[in-house]
Amino acid sequence: MGVVLSALLRGGGVVSHFLLSRSNSELLLSKMILRLLSEGMALGTCVVRCGRLGHSVLLPRYISSGAVKQQVNTAAAVEGSLELAAARPTHEIPGPRVYPIVGTLPEMMFNKSFDARALHKIWADIVKQYGPIVKIQQPGIDNLVALTNPDDCQTLMRATMDNPMRIAFLSLKKIRMETVDDYFEKKGGILVENGDEWWRVRSRVQKPMMRAKNVTSYLASMDEVVLNFMDRIAAMQEEFGEMPSNFQFELYKWALESVGLVALNRRLGCLEPSIQKDSEPMRLITIVNEIFDLLNDTEMNFPYWKIFPTPSFRKLKKRHQDFLELADQNIRETELALLAKTATDTDELSLMETLLLSPGLSRKDVITLILDMLFAGIDTTSHTLGFTLYLLARNPNAQVKLQKEVDGVLGDLQGPITAKHLAQFSYLKAVIKESFRLYPLTLGTARTLERDLVLGGYVVPKGWMGTTLNMLMGWDEALFPRAKEFIPERWLRHKPLGPIHPYASLPFGTGTRMCIGRRIAEQEMYTFLARVMHRFNVDYKYEDIDLVSKLVYMPSKPLKFSFTERK
Template structure:
């Protein structure tokens, strides 16, 4: 028999429980209440879902136009400034129209692979930046606060793809405007969970809201300048009767499928979504590879077997690197950038477990808690990339045990570009450097600031493999010389 409400779990969590660390809190609440429980977050009442089977049930009933959440604070800014909604904030048929225009050049493999050279150019500069950071750190081969550096890489990479321009993040001195943009992104994500604690009617009186608006103002200002610059470039070529071809932004502007205002809204949201996944995931990957030299060596051997010598990995080479992909998957399982997703039932009542939920129910999908379920992932706290390789163990995994990019038609629009960035960067970094942990042995834990990120800086040592190999060869050469001299001396003594 179906029940219309949750029994014995429909309670309001007290203030201390609400503000507990969200990621661990979900795991603890699951132990107490089971895989379904109700809680409040400011004015929001949410149904928490913390099992792979139940998450699958929610997502498979999400309807034709899925809604994550109405994101009132993000939408509120756009209404205040008369800005267009993008793929993250738009809903219904308008959202479907935007996604249908944006999807092809972000999701089709042939288009995504065409970004390989663009991304590899940024990777090359990042490898050089790592060398510069080592040389100027005063700590030998140490690179401090790796996540901050990878954030610059990810920002440079996604701007190269979306705006078809470089932002100077790989320079020794990063431009002030670029630094301010990066800071604004971080502030926006920091302020978001604070603002939604308050009713919308109070927002104008909150200092947090004013800061939130200021960060969005700067984000849109920079994006608008880049879009206008591209429009001017297109117009100059048109005036000269030149054929105009380009990648993402140029294609959108020339297609006339979206207004400039719509393009601005969508591009700005894509930019936000395209930075944290890459920077945080590669940070955690390198953190674990440094602690697990056997895994790092296995990855290194895979990379040099596919791309020996000076060969630079491309998108086609990545298809031959299953262990590389397994490392990224395992990292995203342990540290899903979005630890909890949301869905709102807007079209129909749905059944989850043995409960019947009405329309407008807000579900919180506890992905982090599920990714540490030992029934799905044995030894869940252990970094084990091999669990993602083809074999019997992988067949036992629930397909919704780890879904870091979401599911269905509302899945992450930038998934393939983010994956390509991560694969190219990680493969080339490990080919060039051996990564070792911080000698202090400081453990780094995750924390939630809307997105999951390292709570403290990740500091790692980067040893140049070519320098090591050269030193090793020199040592072998000296050994051979000593052996020859010894043999010659012995022979001379015997002859005399």
């Protein structure tokens, strides 16, 4: 039996009449309804007769904007149910062999590509073997499908936009729930929470943290930090003839000093030449590095810590407590300084003041957010800039092109960089995007399904997790021509290498769970890159740098750059 679709205008005239007899006619039909409605056609009556399914769908004759929206929703629901009916069953999703209790873990760990310091290699091998959707089952982790088709990634993200659930650092959440004196009051913060508790905080902090005016108010101070760091680079170049092998740690110091401006509203002194190794800023950096290492152990391996307190879990608990005590002391000092400040009519509220005055947020909510800003704001931006400097050193033509743009925007600028300057950087921003593509900080983004969904032509059940492997998509020639090459031009408006799928590269995630610190991080990186290219040429003469697995990926080799003052 075929399917007949008649779509009528309010006046009763038939504008479309289709006879569909293919086996997937119901799916085609529902998509036709959805397309007509979503394009704004005010349909009076839409009758769908499916002989094979034996039912009809009748959309009401009464038309209003609300009714049209309801029609779209109804058509979408029909499409979703028919698409599920036409999809292949879950058990047919390809993937490594599943063993009782341990799932696919043995197949992955004993694969020749497995390397605990380079987990992307095993994922690349699995995708090459099984295709763009792969089923993974491991103990202690929800069943998941890994995706490398950007259309599937888009479907996943849109389907979970209203309630974006993810694996949210369960070991860290457990530690916060068990903190001495119930410091967190059983609320772990947006980094580790999901559902209503996550949204309660996220909905209240999103505007203050993502509003452009609030972030640019810190730009002059961030620029001052960058200029201090440029002097630090010049001093190290003169002393050692190149950057020392611990230059990554120097970048950590810059990152903490920068994020401290926003999180704590003050300078921490990380870039002082005489700073002591046992000083609070240096201890904060060391502790955060260790926490990242320990979280990599607890979150990326079999969760034995759920059964008994493993050595890694015990160390993580201790270092988290150390971090909490140090950060809390800094937060208290900032609070005291804010209380002592004499307010004037022209004063702009700091981020901390804005958050403390926000209805629905407790002091503990604000403190937890500040903790997570300090925690997440060190390794991320500093690793990205390490990779970016390496790529520019290896691609001198791109470096020259970037310098020309920076020179044209900044000229002989004597004052601070402004938001107007940043708005004029197009190639600079493309350089950062291309760096993220070639050297992303994470494998991708995960979401837990709240309903059955069709991904890759298969039914993925409610409760399963979908993971977008954006790292591998970024290296895919089908999505990014000349994928192994550093070509920032591909991101420019005219897209010389062709259009780029919006879900093929998501360094900050997407939707309502997009990285809350995105604007802050981008402003830090843009300012840093503009200043370093304005003053120096950068070179690198050593072995190629690769990715090393940590909680976020980092450079595999010491960043022994040479910086030469430009004339």
